[in-house]
Amino acid sequence: MSKQKERIVFSGIIAAIFIAAIISVCIGKYEISLGEIRQILQGDPDVSEMSRQVLFTLRVPRTVMGILAGAGLGLAGCVYQIIFKNPLASPDIIGIAGGANLGAALAIVSVSSAGMFGIALGSFAGGFLAVFCVMLLVKATGLRSTATYVLAGIVINAVSKAVIMGLKYFADPENELAAMEYWEMGTLGNTTASKVMSVLPMFLIGLAGLILLHRQIEMMALGDNECRALGMRLGIVRTVILLLSTLLVAAVICITGLISFVGLIAPHISRLILKRNNFHTMILSGLIGAIVVLCADVLARSLYSAELPISILTTVIGVPMLVYFLCQRGRGRSV
Amino acid sequence: MKAKFEVRDICVKYGERRILDHVGLEIFEGEFCGLLGLNGSGKTTLLHAICGFIPMQGGCFVNGTDCGKLTERKRAREVALIPQTCSLEGGRTALEVVLMGYNAWLHILESPSREHREKALDIMDKLGCRGLADKDFGQLSLGQRQMVILARCMVQDTPVMLMDEPDSALDFLNKHIVLQKIRNVIQNEGKMGLITMHDPNFAMKYCDRLFLLKDGAILTQIDMRKDPECKIKRDLSTVYGRIELLKNGKEYLMVRGEDA
Known part of the structure; x- marks a missing residue:
């Protein structure tokens, strides 16, 4: 794709995110018009306090979190697919999702008064602990190949799932089991400004680190020995990249719960559009993730009287997008 | 003083199995050398050991600098590797x-x-x-x-270029084109090249010297610039068995004994 076409694609997707963000701020059980938003931003005293409160305490944090969640999962998914050389890689591959799920489940079961903040803390710690265990496992085997990381991730995911099943079996079906299931399906409904602010530094560290290390990430599409022959300190670089992407993903899912499919499909859509697999693909993958999550969240709170779990809608939106771009490629049309 | 790449007494073991047994060789500036041997003789293992991909005993030195003591980054400024195919x-x-x-x-x-x-x-x-x-x-x-x-x-x-059968996936014409380019680069830029190959005919045509590897040890070396036909034939037959050498101008062509 030419540079001019690339610029058009990026401009278009940024405009789409902007429009989706405005819709996301306006739509909900309590609707806010564009005029009211303009008045609030201009400091007009005639706007109702309710609208002001809904805008600043609910809608803006939720919309910002939607963008961060999609961007984080899309970017991290692309990074995983490049460094594991596996088109099926997503944040689950090295056990982050499984660990975060287990952490959240443990917080729900063991600390009855944990509340949403306790669950967020539990899932963040669980995600990090899972990646730490994967690294320990890789070190214990003495085989530091990419495949060993994937296998260790499968092991940690399996262990997490087994423990979660045990917790679910003994959980109180009315409250604890329902809370666990709901967390697994993901929602932006629990987002508050203070939660966004508390995870923002970690998110930004992860994001900035991955962007700064983009050349190393791109090189990791080569085989391990080829990377070493080109002078890369593969062990250290891979560990740093995994920790940064874990920071990014854990910062998101500790607030939103598990959001399925975004980390898997956003990179594919990005590659199908750009027909490349480089830094631009990573960035576009993050932007596509953001638009998918924003649209899914708007639908989640407007399709039904009660709010739907976001994972249902990310899948409903993501699958047709992926199929469309696959068909475009299959027919040999330029996208 | 001419630049020198030296592999000194390299031993590699996989478990109890010895893959490389006290391998040593020297390559000088502008020299393009070939490493010949049958499958499993240790050619790729030697290149991987030099690049630091696998643990080994012994050392390799570029102009006296011990590559084993360098970080990946510094080693990659001394030694480059062309793989069979890019991954x-x-x-x-x-x-x-x-x-x-x-x-x-x-x-x-x-x-x-x-x-x-x-x-x-x-x-x-x-x-x-x-x-x-x-x-x-x-x-x-x-x-x-x-x-x-x-x-x-x-x-x-880098002063040293290692190549692991870079011609293995190429057709006849592309083999000649790629090997000629590699030879030109090594000679014109004063680099030191070591290439592993399966086809002795290509090796004899493009390399200055050949190291013959068998069961993890270098049996002998042939200097294509000055060794006589009888030595070349005798040395190649230690690895390939009964062979015949046909001469075409200044070039040699190796064929199996019974086919000659």
Whole structure:
């Protein structure tokens, strides 16, 4: 794709995110018009306090979190697919999702008064602990190949799932089991400004680190020995990249719960559009993730009287997008 | 004093099995040397040991510097490797692949500059593959890919170039083209090249010296510039069994004994 076409694609997707963000701020059980938003931003005293409160305490944090969640999962998914050389890689591959799920489940079961903040803390710690265990496992085997990381991730995911099943079996079906299931399906409904602010530094560290290390990430599409022959300190670089992407993903899912499919499909859509697999693909993958999550969240709170779990809608939106771009490629049309 | 690459007494074991047994060799500036041997003789293992991919005893020295004591980054400034095939599937332009050769010379967070790009394009021009710069690496033919990897190796700008059967996936014509380019680069730029090959005929045509490896040890070496036909035949037969050498001008062609 030419540079001019690339610029058009990026401009278009940024405009789409902007429009989706405005819709996301306006739509909900309590609707806010564009005029009211303009008045609030201009400091007009005639706007109702309710609208002001809904805008600043609910809608803006939720919309910002939607963008961060999609961007984080899309970017991290692309990074995983490049460094594991596996088109099926997503944040689950090295056990982050499984660990975060287990952490959240443990917080729900063991600390009855944990509340949403306790669950967020539990899932963040669980995600990090899972990646730490994967690294320990890789070190214990003495085989530091990419495949060993994937296998260790499968092991940690399996262990997490087994423990979660045990917790679910003994959980109180009315409250604890329902809370666990709901967390697994993901929602932006629990987002508050203070939660966004508390995870923002970690998110930004992860994001900035991955962007700064983009050349190393791109090189990791080569085989391990080829990377070493080109002078890369593969062990250290891979560990740093995994920790940064874990920071990014854990910062998101500790607030939103598990959001399925975004980390898997956003990179594919990005590659199908750009027909490349480089830094631009990573960035576009993050932007596509953001638009998918924003649209899914708007639908989640407007399709039904009660709010739907976001994972249902990310899948409903993501699958047709992926199929469309696959068909475009299959027919040999330029996208 | 001429630059020298020296492999000294390298031993590699996989468990109890000895793969390389006290291997030693020397290569001088501008020399293109071949490493010949049957499957499983230890050719690739030797290159991997030199590059530091596998643990080994012994050492390898570039102009007296012990590569075993260098970090990956510093080692990659002394020794470059051209693999059998590049593991990259595609999604990058040929120029982006060539620019990866600068990695050892750049800070971890630094990107190649405009000057780096221009120099990389000049090198691609020298190798006759500048026209591929903006093409997707995955869509290139195997011969074109090897040419791009050779350009990456030149960008890496190391005194020693190791090549692990870079011609194995190429057709007859592309083998000649790629090997001639490699030979020209080594001679014109004063580098020291070591290539593993399966076909002794190509090795005899393009290499200055041949090291013959059998069961993890170097049996003998042949200097194609001055050794007589009888020595070349005798040495090659220690690895390949009953063979005959046919002479065509200054070049030799090896055939199996019963076919001669």
